[in-house]
Amino acid sequence: MTIDEACVACIINQSAKVADAINASTSLKDEMISTIQEMSSNFSYEDNPPEIASYVYEKMAEIANKTDLYDEVKELSTKKALSFVPLVNDKIFASSNKLLTATKTAVAGNVIDLAAAVEFDLEEELSKVFHTEFAHDDFELMKYQLTKAKSVLIIGDNVGEHIFDYIFIQTLKELYPDASYSYMVRGNPIINDVTMKEAKEAGFDELCELVDSGVNTPGFTYNRANDYSKKLFDSVDLVISKGMGNYECMSPSHRKNICFLLKVKCEVVAKSLGKNVGDIVCKVV
Structure with missing residues (x-):
């Protein structure tokens, strides 16, 4: 997916959200917003939204002199997610369809998105x-792919959400113990x-297996990944992709057997999927 005008406005608005999240002074907030507004005139419409976000967030981190803009917020997100683990584990244990319950839990966690418009x-x-x-x-197609897969790569998305990804992988290992599993994360702090x-x-x-993708984008941008991540992405039987950023980066992709799990949180992605903001999606390509 490449950006459109709505993405530009959204990214500019994110600069104000970041400033508020780090309790920036009025002068620092003004500098961050004006800098991103100036950058927006040079955004390439051949890039996808996560690629644009990488430039924007790196610049904001530089201005704020802060390596991880959302470090404190991420800690709070993790604590919040952990508080729901007993409830989720009880739901899965009592479920007659453990895979479906774990999958929907993983999708529910996808709402922890600080870059979302909604x-x-x-x-x-x-x-x-x-x-x-x-x-x-x-879902049934994903389930069928899992029955055949000997290797599965789950590409993570947001902090807090990753707690539910952990439970999801636990369930996959219980139901399909003969497969190998890998979890891929970003190469450095981004959103x-x-x-x-x-x-x-x-x-x-x-x-x-825990894998550092090497990417500096809020989504798996293949051409920015390290060699091992590319090899793993290309070789596994099934990729399960979490969240909108990964969907934006991998639509389209050169490989098949990718299952996108996400909640639709913006009109641009909604249009791409032919769905509505607020919908949950399990899409295999």
Whole structure:
């Protein structure tokens, strides 16, 4: 997906959100917003939104003199998500369709997105997601792919959401124990995306293979990935992609057997999928 005019406006608005999140002074906030507005005149419409975001967030981090703009917010997101783990585990344990329940839990976690134009409440999402149908429903196809797969790569998205990804992978390992599993994270802090730091703190390195993609974009941009990540992406039987940023980066992709799990949080992605903002999606390509 390449950007359109709506993406430009959204990205400019994000500069104000970042300034507020880090409690920037009025002068610093004005500098951040004006700098991004100036940058926006040179955005390339051949880039996808996560590629544009990488330039923007790197510049904002430089202006704010802060390596990880959302470090404190990410810690809070993780604590919030962890508070729901007992509830989610009980739901999955009691479920007659553990894979579906774990999958919907993973999608519900996708609402923790600090770059989204629309904000959602995690508690509300978890209360209703188990009774919500996928607007694009390739769940049975994903399930079929899992029965055949010997290697599965899950590409993570946001911090907090990664806690539910952990539970999702636990369930996959229980249901399909003969497959190998890998979890891929971003190469450095970008928005509130999950990196090696948060993934290791959550214990992914003991759950499955944990992979640093090397990308500096809030989505898996193949041509920015390190050699190992490219090889893994190309060679696994099934890729399960979490969130809008990964969808934007991998639509289209040179490979097949990618399952996109996400909640639609902006009109541009909604139009691409032919769905509505607020819909949940399980789409296999």
